[in-house]
Amino acid sequence: MKVFWLCFVPxxxxxxxxxxxxxxxxxxxxLDRGAIRRTAVxxxxxxxxxxxAFLWVGTAFFRLLGITVADFMVAGGILLFVFSLRDLxxxxxxxxxxxxxxxxxxPLGVPLVAGPAVLTTSVLLVNQYGFGPxxxxxxxxxxxxxxxxxxxxxxxxxxxxxxxxxxxxxxxxLLASLAVMIVRKGIAxxxxxxxxx
Numbered sequence: 001m002k003v004f005w006l007c008f009v010p011x012x013x014x015x016x017x018x019x020x021x022x023x024x025x026x027x028x029x030x031l032d033r034g035a036i037r038r039t040a041v042x043x044x045x046x047x048x049x050x051x052x053a054f055l056w057v058g059t060a061f062f063r064l065l066g067i068t069v070a071d072f073m074v075a076g077g078i079l080l081f082v083f084s085l086r087d088l089x090x091x092x093x094x095x096x097x098x099x100x101x102x103x104x105x106x107p108l109g110v111p112l113v114a115g116p117a118v119l120t121t122s123v124l125l126v127n128q129y130g131f132g133p134x135x136x137x138x139x140x141x142x143x144x145x146x147x148x149x150x151x152x153x154x155x156x157x158x159x160x161x162x163x164x165x166x167x168x169x170x171x172x173x174l175l176a177s178l179a180v181m182i183v184r185k186g187i188a189x190x191x192x193x194x195x196x197x
Contacts, residue, residue, distance in 0.1 A: 004133050027107070070190040079179075
């Protein structure tokens, strides 16, 4: 049980179910209640599939392709920055509505949930505590995220249209800041020589 909690806590911080709610609300602005719930399910399924698959083969896959954790952080950070910049400059949710079916896959499932933080944390925990406890802790955290996202529609109704737009812009700005931070940490790890898988 102690090993589970040692895996659960860092993964809870990485998945950040509470912090994902405003991001989710911002990205699903303008969608109806049913679409928001479908997006929540798609986000959880995508994140769980990618994270668990990566948990199984992550380190070996990095080594096979010659990719370091630092490389992964820089690439994920740049991708997040592009999405956040697009949402900051777009008017309303016009861009997102062009393909609402894909929101749960990109950018929500990957790289927002199953991104550099979750994937690298998972690899480190597997090496330290083993596959079983890490996979269980990861699964529980993604289920908690699913619960938070499932009720995001109710939160959206409470906020109203103006509140949702405010959340959308603020979350996009936060995403841009997060993206810069991930890139910065990736570059720092590379320069320090500690970015290897």
